[in-house]
Amino acid sequence: MQKRLSAIEIIGVSKQFGDFTALHQVDFRILQNEFFTLLGPSGCGKTTLLRMIAGFESPSRGTILLNGKDISDSPAHKRRVNTVFQNYALFPHMTLSQNIAFGLENLGWERGKIRARVGEMLEMVHMSQFAARKPDQLSGGQRQRIALARALAPGPEVLLLDEPLSALDLKLRQSMRDELRRLQRETGITFVFVTHDQEEALDMSDRIAVMGNGHVQQIGAPDEIYEAPQNRFVADFIGETNFLDGEVVSVEGGHATIRTALGIDITAAQSGVQGPGPAVLSIRPEKIGLDARAEGETRSGRIVSRNYMGGFTHYTVEAGGVSLRVSQRNAQSRQGRLDVGDEVRLGFAAENARVLGQ
Amino acid sequence: MSKGFRIWGLVPAWALMLLTLILPIFIVAGVSVGERGAYGGFEWSFDLTAYRQILFTLGWTDELEFDPKYLIIIARTLGYAAGATAISLLLALPVAYWISLQSARDKALLIYLVTLPFWVSMIVRVYAWLIILGNDGMAETVYRFFGGSDVPGFLFTPGAMLVGMVYSYIPLMILPVYAAVEKLDPALIEASHDLYGSRWTALRRVIIPLASPGLVGGSILVFVPCLGTVLEPMLLGGGRQLMMGTLIQNQFGGARDWPFGAAIAMVLLVLVVLVLILNARRATRQLEVQA
Numbered sequence A: 001m002q003k004r005l006s007a008i009e010i011i012g013v014s015k016q017f018g019d020f021t022a023l024h025q026v027d028f029r030i031l032q033n034e035f036f037t038l039l040g041p042s043g044c045g046k047t048t049l050l051r052m053i054a055g056f057e058s059p060s061r062g063t064i065l066l067n068g069k070d071i072s073d074s075p076a077h078k079r080r081v082n083t084v085f086q087n088y089a090l091f092p093h094m095t096l097s098q099n100i101a102f103g104l105e106n107l108g109w110e111r112g113k114i115r116a117r118v119g120e121m122l123e124m125v126h127m128s129q130f131a132a133r134k135p136d137q138l139s140g141g142q143r144q145r146i147a148l149a150r151a152l153a154p155g156p157e158v159l160l161l162d163e164p165l166s167a168l169d170l171k172l173r174q175s176m177r178d179e180l181r182r183l184q185r186e187t188g189i190t191f192v193f194v195t196h197d198q199e200e201a202l203d204m205s206d207r208i209a210v211m212g213n214g215h216v217q218q219i220g221a222p223d224e225i226y227e228a229p230q231n232r233f234v235a236d237f238i239g240e241t242n243f244l245d246g247e248v249v250s251v252e253g254g255h256a257t258i259r260t261a262l263g264i265d266i267t268a269a270q271s272g273v274q275g276p277g278p279a280v281l282s283i284r285p286e287k288i289g290l291d292a293r294a295e296g297e298t299r300s301g302r303i304v305s306r307n308y309m310g311g312f313t314h315y316t317v318e319a320g321g322v323s324l325r326v327s328q329r330n331a332q333s334r335q336g337r338l339d340v341g342d343e344v345r346l347g348f349a350a351e352n353a354r355v356l357g358q
Numbered sequence B: 001m002s003k004g005f006r007i008w009g010l011v012p013a014w015a016l017m018l019l020t021l022i023l024p025i026f027i028v029a030g031v032s033v034g035e036r037g038a039y040g041g042f043e044w045s046f047d048l049t050a051y052r053q054i055l056f057t058l059g060w061t062d063e064l065e066f067d068p069k070y071l072i073i074i075a076r077t078l079g080y081a082a083g084a085t086a087i088s089l090l091l092a093l094p095v096a097y098w099i100s101l102q103s104a105r106d107k108a109l110l111i112y113l114v115t116l117p118f119w120v121s122m123i124v125r126v127y128a129w130l131i132i133l134g135n136d137g138m139a140e141t142v143y144r145f146f147g148g149s150d151v152p153g154f155l156f157t158p159g160a161m162l163v164g165m166v167y168s169y170i171p172l173m174i175l176p177v178y179a180a181v182e183k184l185d186p187a188l189i190e191a192s193h194d195l196y197g198s199r200w201t202a203l204r205r206v207i208i209p210l211a212s213p214g215l216v217g218g219s220i221l222v223f224v225p226c227l228g229t230v231l232e233p234m235l236l237g238g239g240r241q242l243m244m245g246t247l248i249q250n251q252f253g254g255a256r257d258w259p260f261g262a263a264i265a266m267v268l269l270v271l272v273v274l275v276l277i278l279n280a281r282r283a284t285r286q287l288e289v290q291a
Helices: A046-054 A096-106 A109-122 A142-150 A170-187 A200-204 A222-227 A232-237 B004-006 B011-032 B050-057 B069-100 B104-119 B122-133 B136-145 B159-180 B186-194 B199-227 B231-235 B243-254 B258-291
Strands: A006-017 A019-033 A035-039 A061-066 A083-084 A158-162 A190-195 A206-212 A213-219 A243-253 A254-259 A263-271 A278-285 A299-306 A312-319 A320-328 A343-347 A354-357 B056-057 B062-064
Touching: A006 A046, A006 A190, A019 A046, A019 A061, A019 A213, A035 A046, A035 A200, A035 B056, A046 A158, A046 A190, A083 A142, A083 B186, A096 A109, A096 A142, A109 A142, A109 B159, A142 A170, A170 A190, A170 A200, A200 A222, A200 B186, A206 A222, A206 A232, A206 B056, A213 A232, A213 B004, A232 A243, A232 A278, A232 A354, A243 A263, A243 A320, A243 B011, A254 A278, A254 A354, A263 A278, A312 A343, B011 B258, B050 B056, B050 B069, B050 B186, B050 B258, B069 B104, B069 B159, B069 B199, B069 B243, B069 B258, B104 B159, B122 B136, B122 B159, B159 B199, B159 B231, B186 B199, B199 B258, B243 B258
Parallel strands: A035 A190, A035 A206, A083 A158, A158 A190, A263 A354
Antiparallel strands: A006 A019, A006 A061, A206 A213, A243 A254, A243 A278, A254 A263, A278 A354, A299 A312, A299 A343, A312 A320, B056 B062
């Protein structure tokens, strides 16, 4: 990636609520024009971080820079940052036009400019015909669009989105994802998106920060996060995986050799392994092959459950006293159908597995 | 529910309304068109003298002379009630908003404290102000402490009356205002800050418009009893400035002119009903706008 300027820098930021530490010494940078996602389970500190960038909370320690300027102590209404709230927080007593104009009026724009900008924004989210309505006359998806238009109208340096899709139904959520991506590309504004939905994060983001227990666990592109998780938390939270307890026998640079209950020594990319000792092997269900698809050194196992899902079939296979979840793509119909009780060979390529420190 | 129950079930409610509200109003209306009795009290008849008396006095030769003295009393009453309502509103909004920001447990406690004065007799509470504002009372002590040498005499002034009225009725303002601001979504206030609005902007453009039903409701609850209040003008105003409540009381008491007292009471009633009608029209207009 070529050198890009940071839109936001989080430097040593901690947040304390009484005895509870919501964030521990967080450090990272969000680049300009990036679709950046803060992903994590509830209570991981992602919303707290977003609220600190918006100015609704102030950090207990540390500094937040917005395009190089320290904004840690500036009040929310002086920051060139706008928010799309979880439940949209549209002003119920104002029309949609008035909602969108609100920020522009506070910035002291002239009336003519405001009118033009409001029209432009309504058009951008395909809501021009609803300009004179009030928010309670809209559907959830329409409110979402207006919330976006209102937050984008002043042309913020960064747009913050606090779980904006969580209140929508499944179908709408999918189309709003595409819409959000489109708006981000069209406006070129840095988006900081908070979600607990990993699928959303993988689908939309340029980069993801996985957060857990008040720490940033890993930052990277969606495929890095999924294919090369740096610790157990990330491997567990993103997608599904099998964890096999084992003993590291040797470490060589980025690789470690681990002996697991499967009885095979596997050498795979590692992270967080200091030296010989207990560790886990993480292997995703779809990376394990059965019978003809089995790669690497294979083992025999027995199928104990089978769930047909359409595109995929999920199996639970018992091998060497461990039970593994295995997911196979149903490429050709009725080819080599496996049933509960069948003996199978299973195997996986070592480069698809990861050795993770405890 | 059977149709019979729907009709007969309402009988107790209607009976109560009839006995305690409608019947007394008719009695007062009847008294107001009656005639003064020779030895106090009154006699039934149909005579509009009492109403004429509000605007005119009889001159030496029985000709009618316009006399605004009662109109002045009515205007003064409206003025004081409006002043007390405005002060209550200004004080109640920050108090109610602050309470709404507290934890659920503290909210319940604070609201209980707001209603606490109602457990003490009104007369006792107004008397307390008599002592606070009186000679060498707490108000004068504080005034001297901050270097005031000539104590202006707080008691028996318009200010003392207003203090008493605001004190007596402000809980009736705080409660509906609190109910309205408590329902405000805090995200709306954050949204207004997020969109470059200062605290003042948030108050003016978000909090006040959204809390307006509570503000209007509270204003009516304070304004209406202030129109008819008797104790504060008498005790704290020293009876120097006649108000409608005192005037009515005097007519039924010392002056022994029941018809005139009843006529003034009817004027007061009309004023109150007018305020309520204006509010009802505003409320329906708002509903129409929303629909």
